Amino acid sequence: MSTTGNWDASWTSALDALELDVAWVEETLRSAHLPAPAEVARLAAWVPPTGLGPLPASLTVRATALLERQTRAAQVTVEAITRSRRHSVALDALRTRPDEVAVYVDTQA
Numbered sequence: 001m002s003t004t005g006n007w008d009a010s011w012t013s014a015l016d017a018l019e020l021d022v023a024w025v026e027e028t029l030r031s032a033h034l035p036a037p038a039e040v041a042r043l044a045a046w047v048p049p050t051g052l053g054p055l056p057a058s059l060t061v062r063a064t065a066l067l068e069r070q071t072r073a074a075q076v077t078v079e080a081i082t083r084s085r086r087h088s089v090a091l092d093a094l095r096t097r098p099d100e101v102a103v104y105v106d107t108q109a
Contacts, residue, residue, distance in 0.1 A: 014049045025073045
């Protein structure tokens with residue numbers, strides 16, 4: 001295999017791995033199930049590949065699309081964290097009310 005072939009193959013492999021990771025994050029966000037701690041740890045310990053050289057022009061469109069997916073997944077993750085924190089604050093507020101204070105929850109909304 002030529003050096004160019006190795007270069008393309010190395011980048012393709014790196015993009016394949018990133019794509020699998022972002023697909024896992026997207027599915028986890030969609031399903032709203034807690035991921036396994038080991039999987040979260042694996043993703044958190046991710047280290048970018050080294051020695052790949054510049055991205056081959058033939059992979060620019062794929063890499064750009066993958067970056068957009070990663071950015072969107074990060075945005076959705078932040079939104080989910082924010083919603084979760086707001087819900088926790090609201091629940092904590094309900095838990096800390098004195099017993100004599102009536103609490104009504106609108107179930108029709």
